Amino acid sequence: MRVLSGIQPSGKLHIGNYFGAMRQHLQLQAEHNCFFFIADYHALTSNPAPDEVAGHTLGVAMDYIALGLDTEKTVFWRQSDVPEVTELTWLLSCVTPMGLLQRCTSYKDKVAQGISPNHGLFAYPVLQAADILIFDSELVPVGADQKQHIEVTRDIAARFNNNYGEVFTMPKDHIIESVAVVPGVDGRKMSKSYGNTIGIFEPETSVKKKIMKIVTDSVPVEEPKDPDKCNVFALLKLVASPDELGEWDSKYRSGGMGYGQAKKRLAELVLDYFRPYRQKRDELEGNIDYVREVLAGGAERARAVAGKTLERARQAVGLRR
Secondary structure (H helix, E strand, O other): OEEEEEEOOOOOOEHHHHHHHHHHHHHHHHOOEEEEEEOHHHHHHHOOOHHHHHHHHHHHHHHHHHOOOOOOOOEEEEHHHOOHHHHHHHHHHOOOOHHHHHOOHHHHHHHHOOOOOOHHHHHHHHHHHHHHHOOOOOEEEEOHHHHHHHHHHHHHHHHHHHHHOOOOOOOEEEEOOOOOOOEOOOOOEOOHHHOOOOEOOOOHHHHHHHHHOOOOOOOOOOOOOOHHHOHHHHHHHHHOOHHHHHHHHHHHHHOOOOHHHHHHHHHHHHHHHHHHHHHHHHHHHOOHHHHHHHHHHHHHHHHHHHHHHHHHHHHHHOOOO
8 A cells, every 4th residue: 555654854863753654654665655754834833943944954955865765665755846736736725715724723733832833833734635646555553642634634525525526535533552652851742843852863871871860759778669760760761672671660560670770771772773773864964965866866766746636636627618
């Protein structure tokens, strides 16, 4: 099946991004026809500095390739290199009711967080629908909290199809089997907006320092501890083997263990897990031209598909008769 997913280049990727979604996306390559893109148009809704957009876009591209994206099998491109998607966005906008956009919780949440509202932020679900529909996407992997995005896309597609005929494939959501929320160093969900992240490819010394600062409770060393309520243990679940995790569970519950021990082991495991990817990432840093070639080749392949879908939509609304 054709799978589509996009990621915004809004900053350096962290281990919450990886274990929360990226790893699952990359695993889909083995069995599906995957289309992955860097959503640089979507990133513009927060009015970032131009150099940030360009730098983060290349950074995300290198991260994905280093972490195992198959550049031969998977179509991988920069959203702004496929202009067909913005034309389709306009065609979809003309059948999208205002009430549908007003009910989108993501817009409300971002405004509540203090993000200045603009038309791009309000209307981004239409651009998102165009991203999905223009590639005849069948499955869109999302977290359970993002299911509304697919429902809105299906609603827009249904309205267009009802008006103009069966132009678009109806996508289905593919709910990612999520790990528990990946905690940041302060115990809240790991997020760039909280400044509590552990970067996938940040310097190893920095990774160690951050892990040693992870917030824990004040239970004395000699007393038993509850692993299910510990941020360090939650991260150990992501990188430790089942046997080792069982040993740590016993140490927690038996007492006589300080959180510092667990943190030191966590740092070792995190660095060991990402070290092979880090080597590949360093190689890509020295070959930016290759990264640009991958994105350009992906855009060419993506446009070949997008152009056919756009032409169907143009014909349907009467622009090419």
